[in-house]
Each structure stands twice: as C-alpha cells, then as structure tokens.
Amino acid sequence: MASMHSRGRGRRTINEINMVPFIDVMLVLLIIFMVTAPMITPSMVDLPSVGKAAKQPDKVVQVVIQKDDSIELMSDGSTHKQTLSNLAGAVKASIANATEPGNAAVVISADRSVKYESVVKVMDTLQRAGVQRVGLSVQLAP
Numbered sequence: 001m002a003s004m005h006s007r008g009r010g011r012r013t014i015n016e017i018n019m020v021p022f023i024d025v026m027l028v029l030l031i032i033f034m035v036t037a038p039m040i041t042p043s044m045v046d047l048p049s050v051g052k053a054a055k056q057p058d059k060v061v062q063v064v065i066q067k068d069d070s071i072e073l074m075s076d077g078s079t080h081k082q083t084l085s086n087l088a089g090a091v092k093a094s095i096a097n098a099t100e101p102g103n104a105a106v107v108i109s110a111d112r113s114v115k116y117e118s119v120v121k122v123m124d125t126l127q128r129a130g131v132q133r134v135g136l137s138v139q140l141a142p
Contacts, residue, residue: 057105057133061094063087063126065110069118084121088129095131109137 062074071082075094082090095104106126110119119136126134 055103057103059095059097059104061091061104061106062137063091063106063108063122065108065114065118065122067111067113069114071122084125087122088125088131091126091131092129103133105133105135106131107135107137 059075064072064074064079066072071084071087073080073082073087073090073094076097080090091106095106108119108122123134
C-alpha cells in the first residue's frame with residue numbers, strides 16, 4: 001500500500017470573500033427597482049404663468065408694512081401713515097389722481113420680519129376695495 005503524505009493540515013483556509021450572496025442581493029434589489037420605477041408617477045407642479053403687461057402703469061402707489069405692523073402709504077413722493085381700515089380709501093383716492101385710474105398699480109413692500117398674515121390682510125383689503133393691480137415688492141438674493 002502506498003502511503004499518503006499530507007502536507008501540514010488537511011484543509012486550508014480560503015482568504016477570499018464569497019461574492020455570490022452579495023451579487024444575489026444586488027440582483028434582487030435591481031429587479032425590485034426595475035418593477036417599481038414605472039409605477040411611480042413623477043410629481044408635476046402646475047405653476048402659474050405670468051404674461052408681460054401691455055402697458056406700464058401710469059402711477060405706482062406703494063404700501064409699506066413696517067416691523068411693528070404699521071402701514072405707510074407712499075404716493076407722489078409723500079408718505080402718510082394709515083390704518084388697515086383707512087387704507088383702501090386712501091389708496092383709491094391716490095389712484096383717482098392718476099391720468100388713467102384703471103392703469104395704476106399698487107405695490108406692497110413688507111419688512112422681512114413681518115408676519116405673512118399681515119401682508120395677506122393688506123392684499124385682501126385692497127382687492128375687496130376694487131383695486132385691480134396689486135403686486136408684491138421683493139429683493140433679489142445676491
């Protein structure tokens with residue numbers, strides 16, 4: 001009988017990582033993503049469009065809301081403090097002095113720290129009074 005010579009230990013340790021389970025998991029994930037991707041509807045936001053004004057306003061009346069929610073009306077180079085209840089009448093009187101009252105615009109400027117609710121109240125007051133063109137003044141970020 002021939003004798004068998006063993007070299008050291010009978011089994012050697014393998015110094016490699018078994019990649020088969022990793023590949024199996026990745027393929028399963030790939031299939032899941034491929035199946036679910038067509039089912040996901042992209043979120044579409046229907047943004048409003050703005051057209052250019054055909055004619056520039058004849059007169060611009062500016063309503064300024066200060067930090068303490070006080071309201072100032074700037075028209076024809078003069079500034080007058082107003083209350084919310086008197087604002088609509090003062091704006092309409094100021095617009096009536098324009099050459100074409102229907103083509104006058106009102107711009108609302110508010111301090112950054114003013115609550116959004118205060119701005120909306122002013123806009124609502126002006127629109128209820130029948131002011132046609134109301135806009136907001138913003139500062140572009142640098």
